[in-house]
Amino acid sequence: MKILVTGGLGFIGSHTVVELQNKGFEVVVIDNLSNADESVLNGIESITGKKPLFENIDLREKAAVQDFFKRHNDVSGVIHFAASKAVGESVENPLLYYENNLETLVYILQQLAEKIEASFIFSSSCTVYGQATAMPITENAPIQPAMSPYGNTKQIGEEIIKDAAKVSGIKSVLLRYFNPVGAHESAAIGELPIGVPQNLVPFITQTAAGLRKELSVFGSDYPTPDGTCIRDYIHVVDLAKAHVIALQRLLNNKNLEKVETFNLGTGTGSSVLEVINAFEKVSGKKLPYKIVDRREGDVIEAYADTKKANEVLGWKAQLSLENAIDSAWKWEKKIRAIEN
Template sequence: MKSKILVTGGAGYIGSHTCIALHQAGYAIVVYDNLSNSSREAINRVSHLIGTPIEFVKGDIRDAKALRQVFDAHQFFGVIHFAGLKAVGESVAKPLLYYNNNVSGTITLLEVMAEYDVKNLVFSSSATVYGDPETLPIDETAPRSCTNPYGQSKLTVEHILEDLAVSDASWNLIPLRYFNPVGAHPSGQIGEDPNDIPNNLMPYISQVAVGKLEKLSIFGNDYPTVDGTGVRDFIHVTDLAAGHVAALNYLQQQVKVEQSAVGFLPINLGTGTGTSVLELVNAFTDTTGQPVPYQFVARRAGDIASCYASADKAKVLLGWQAKLSVAEMCADTWRWQSMNPNGYK
């Protein structure tokens, strides 16, 4: 049996898929989530899929007392830290909420980890830390800047982790910079279940296809791209989940075998290929047979033309690379959406 891992935000979209991957890799897991933007039902379904109950603690990462109770009860090798608010538009309207939750919450978590001498962390960062990239594909040495408080909160946490690694060489900190997670578990049992109107493209497409929304609004068709619509690096959520397991395996190897600290080690998780909004819409219709009516509307403030990853570092260091195609992303999304038209409700 491998080590025990605390998964903050483990009831969320990426967290729930990662719980399955962790279990399959032999890790024991405890999920800690305040359910502010996730569902207890997700954990129930994960437990059903893996055939064993998952220990779940309802708690907030800003609550040091509640975190200490969890650390008192378990001996963790490390933490995978997903817990955070993630809507760009909401972050612009409510910046204090985002800094309080995403930054202050992470500081509290790190302080409690230090108290219990648990110094292995895989952090859910984001490609938004690259801002509007100067060159493509984007590798981990690219300059970082942000165009909104959500991205800034992720970048601020990265700076905190960098400073922590400098101050104490025993920390092992891997921020995984995700590009655009889409798709769902092939069972159709778990997937992305956004509150209200989706902020992300793929659930918006699938909710139009299932009849929940009338049509898709495509923001901008005058970008300097293949068809004028924005280009992004879409990555299947199960590939992303496998990336977290690969990062943990790497940390275990470094800590137990190499006896060397990793420090601050940012790694991109993406496919390395850009797909335009229109290409994704057409792929969804081709794969599922479901029409997706759309309209072009004005560009959104803060949006950029193109963003896709260089994922070479993940391949070299972690032995990881994305395997699933855009067609598989679309098929799995539609299976989840058609089986669960109202999400977990």
């Protein structure tokens, strides 16, 4: 079966392409390289022995999307990652996020709606919960007002998918994941942000590698045990495997509803300082950091109740925070040519 992975050269997308190819799927990747590099294709090939078909397309161009689906009318399923994803940037440039994250989704769904049946996996986020009132967060937690335009695009995106599914043959799984970290154990692919990293772990590894002077910890006065924000950090390989399982569920008609929702996380929350300590433990390096003011758009804490994914999908995170950070550091050292 041919599967389209949008944003397939990005962090989560590339790891998912690996898992799809390991399961025998034929994969075609769309990526506009706005936050990825074409060299990732070589990393995927080195792991799986096969280079996926790649098309450099900006999904904001409706005609290009229509042309792609005309040429690839045998696509059986879509895993949709392509989106801008930085909370802080979305606050500063909201219109970019609404254009990039919502228009592209609509254009793809319009093409899938023309098919008798289509399977669609949506890269959603725990940001849809806003600042949840209870921990851990279940799929039934109320959708709070979004804390950022990025979070709002995920909320609206989910609503668009549900409405589209009501009037078409589209079946979908919405995967609300928490904080993906780490890299493939081979160090052939990993997180490679263009410019200054917006996420904690790549900023940590770049700081340790000497690319950044020091890490900024945004706030130390939150109502948490050590005063810093708490997140659920999930290894990207565990996350990628969940996408393949969810896709197989739809392709095999195992879904119980037209649109199903699952949280993906470890079920354990870790503070920013705990992540720093974990890095120092696995790397043996002291990390320079400073406490700065809180960042707009950040929630206090968020970690998943994973019972539904564990029981219904039959998926469970296998790798630890230390596994993830160790793999991220090995990846950073490789791409910077740093000796152990």
